[in-house]
Amino acid sequence: MKKIAVFTSGGDSPGMNACIRSVVRTGIYEGLEVYGINRGYEGMIEGDIKLMKSSSVSNIVQRGGTILKSARSMEFKTPEGRKKAYDNLVTLGIEGLVAIGGDGTFTGAKVFHEEFGIPTVGCPGTIDNDIYGTDYTIGFDTAVNTALDAIDKIRDTAAAHDRIFFVEVMGRDAGFIAIESGIGGGAEFVMVPETQTDLNAVVKSLREPKASSIIVVAEGDELGNAEVIMQLVKEKIKDDTKDFKVTTLGHIQRGGAPTARDRVLGARCGMGAVRGLLAGETGCMSGVINNELVYTPFSECIGQHKPLHPDHLSLLDILRI
Ligand SMILES: Nc1ncnc2c1ncn2[C@@H]1O[C@H](COP(=O)(O)OP(=O)(O)OP(=O)(O)O)[C@@H](O)[C@H]1O
Ligand SMILES: O=P(O)(O)OC[C@H]1O[C@](O)(CO)[C@@H](O)[C@@H]1O
Numbered sequence: 001m002k003k004i005a006v007f008t009s010g011g012d013s014p015g016m017n018a019c020i021r022s023v024v025r026t027g028i029y030e031g032l033e034v035y036g037i038n039r040g041y042e043g044m045i046e047g048d049i050k051l052m053k054s055s056s057v058s059n060i061v062q063r064g065g066t067i068l069k070s071a072r073s074m075e076f077k078t079p080e081g082r083k084k085a086y087d088n089l090v091t092l093g094i095e096g097l098v099a100i101g102g103d104g105t106f107t108g109a110k111v112f113h114e115e116f117g118i119p120t121v122g123c124p125g126t127i128d129n130d131i132y133g134t135d136y137t138i139g140f141d142t143a144v145n146t147a148l149d150a151i152d153k154i155r156d157t158a159a160a161h162d163r164i165f166f167v168e169v170m171g172r173d174a175g176f177i178a179i180e181s182g183i184g185g186g187a188e189f190v191m192v193p194e195t196q197t198d199l200n201a202v203v204k205s206l207r208e209p210k211a212s213s214i215i216v217v218a219e220g221d222e223l224g225n226a227e228v229i230m231q232l233v234k235e236k237i238k239d240d241t242k243d244f245k246v247t248t249l250g251h252i253q254r255g256g257a258p259t260a261r262d263r264v265l266g267a268r269c270g271m272g273a274v275r276g277l278l279a280g281e282t283g284c285m286s287g288v289i290n291n292e293l294v295y296t297p298f299s300e301c302i303g304q305h306k307p308l309h310p311d312h313l314s315l316l317d318i319l320r321i
Contacts, residue, residue, distance in 0.1 A: 001119070003033045004277060005049060005094045006270075008066040009040030009073075009101035009108070012254060013127045013139025015262030016066040016100055021057035022270030023098050023123075028054055030278060035094060039069045040101070041076035041108055044085035049092060061263055064142075064255045070101075076108055079115075086116045095119065096277040098270070102126035102137075103302045106285060110298040113283045121276045122285035122298065123269040127254055130174035132304040133296030134287025138269060141261040143170065143253040144180045150249050151185035151214060158212040161243060166233075168226035168248040171218040177253065178218035179312045188213040188320050191229065193220040194308050203236045205320065219248075268293060 006023040008016050020036070027034035036056070038048040060067050075081035089097075097120040099109045106122050113120045124131045127143035147169045158165045167187075169177045175192020182190035188205055191197045206213060217226040224232075226246045234244055258266070265288060272286035272293040284295040 001032065001095045001278060003035065003092065003094050004096040004098065004274065005035040005037050005089065006068070006098040006100065007037035007040050007044065008068045008070045008125060009099065009105040010070060011102065011126055012064075012066045012070045013125045013137070014064040014142035014254070014256060014258035015138035015266035016125045017060040017063050017266075018258060018263040019100050019123050019125060019138055019266035019270040020066065020068060021061055022267040023274055024052045024057045025054060026271045026274040030274060032274070035092065036068050039071040040105070041073040041081075041085060042071040044088060045073065045075055045081050047088040047091075049088065062257050064257060072104075082112055082115060085112070086118070089118060097121075098123060098273040098277070100125040100138075102128065103131060106131075106298045106302050110283065110302065113298070119277055119282040121273040121281055121295070122301070123266070123273050124285060124287050125266070127177065128171055128174050129176035130171075130306055131285070131287070131301055132306045133285050133289070133294070133301045134269075135289050136261070136265060138262055138266045139254070139258070140176065141259045142256060143177055144184070145259060146253050146256060147177055147181035147249055148184045150247075150252070151181055151187070151216065154247055155185070155212075155214055158214055162211040163243045163245050164206060164213045164215070166215050166217055166226040166230045166244070166246045168217045168219055168246070170249070170253050172220050174220065174306070175218040175308055178216050179308055179316070182216035183312060183315050183319065185214060185216070186319070187216045189215040190316050191215070191217045191221045191223070192308065193218055193222055195313065197221060197223045197229070199223070199232055199236060202233055206233070206237060206242065
């Protein structure tokens with residue numbers, strides 16, 4: 001193998017740049033030419049691909065976002081789009097791919113790999129932490145700490161004005177950001193898609209003689225977003241003296257300088273992806289479990305739901321007493 005290419009796809013996440021840097025420099029270290037594909041599968045289809053040098057990835061490790069840009073590509077979901085992408089890779093002589101992204105990215109990579117057989121290894125880049133085959137995803141730690149910082153600040157106003165705040169955090173199908181920022185921020189309640197939300201329990205806790213409360217809601221909660229849940233609680237509680245507020249944290253969770261953990265995880269997974277390709281690994285993701293680099297087939301990464309840790313769920317009940 002002489003030429004490989006790297007791309008980022010799906011939602012950007014802090015630490016993706018550290019991962020790209022590691023892929024490029026590991027590739028060069030191992031004697032490969034490394035190409036960067038702009039805007040994920042979209043750029044692969046359009047042939048927006050350039051040769052990268054070591055200096056191409058200088059001064060990026062501390063930056064959020066992704067220097068290769070990202071996109072959600074509808075055309076790659078069609079066989080015609082994927083054929084165009086394959087033809088562009090063949091023209092450049094690219095023999096291996098590193099795909100940095102989330103479960104959608106790996107679903108696309110799996111289909112592409114099955115159709116054209118080009119060796120592919122993934123790196124888990126998403127803030128949601130919802131990928132099976134790695135303890136943490138690249139960007140999760142930064143996102144949790146950003147959410148936690150916001151919760152701490154919101155608590156100041158909640159306490160000063162005796163208000164009940166519903167804070168919505170990201171997590172399309174997963175409650176990892178909600179549960180860790182909720183435990184860390186001392187939330188009175190945390191609502192996640194993985195468990196059935198008990199509105200009566202929420203109402204009961206708010207009737208207790210507690211002046212202010214923080215309720216963290218994962219955007220993907222089965223009852224709805226924070227605004228919907230706030231209305232449901234308000235209707236049930238029927239107490240005009242309570243002052244309810246909703247804060248949606250949104251994309252601030254995806255931006256900013258990555259934490260040390262995300263930079264190191266990104267670098268490690270990137271190195272693992274290149275070394276994996278050279279060792280014949282393909283159709284799999286390079287992740288870290290119990291502090292060891294491991295390769296997990298894409299089919300398992302996307303086919304299995306990573307559960308919340310039972311200790312974290314227990315803590316939600318214990319710590320709010
Ligand atoms: N079934 C599929 N077939 C082909 N390509 C796919 C498929 N599913 C997803 N993709 C490609 O992968 C891209 C990224 O997927 P998606 O938008 O779901 O983000 P993601 O990788 O899950 O990241 P995040 O978790 O941060 O949102 C899609 O825009 C699409 O181009
Ligand atoms: O930036 P977009 O495309 O609106 O995507 C938002 C989604 O991406 C994520 O940040 C990562 O999957 C989710 O938590 C969120 O629902």
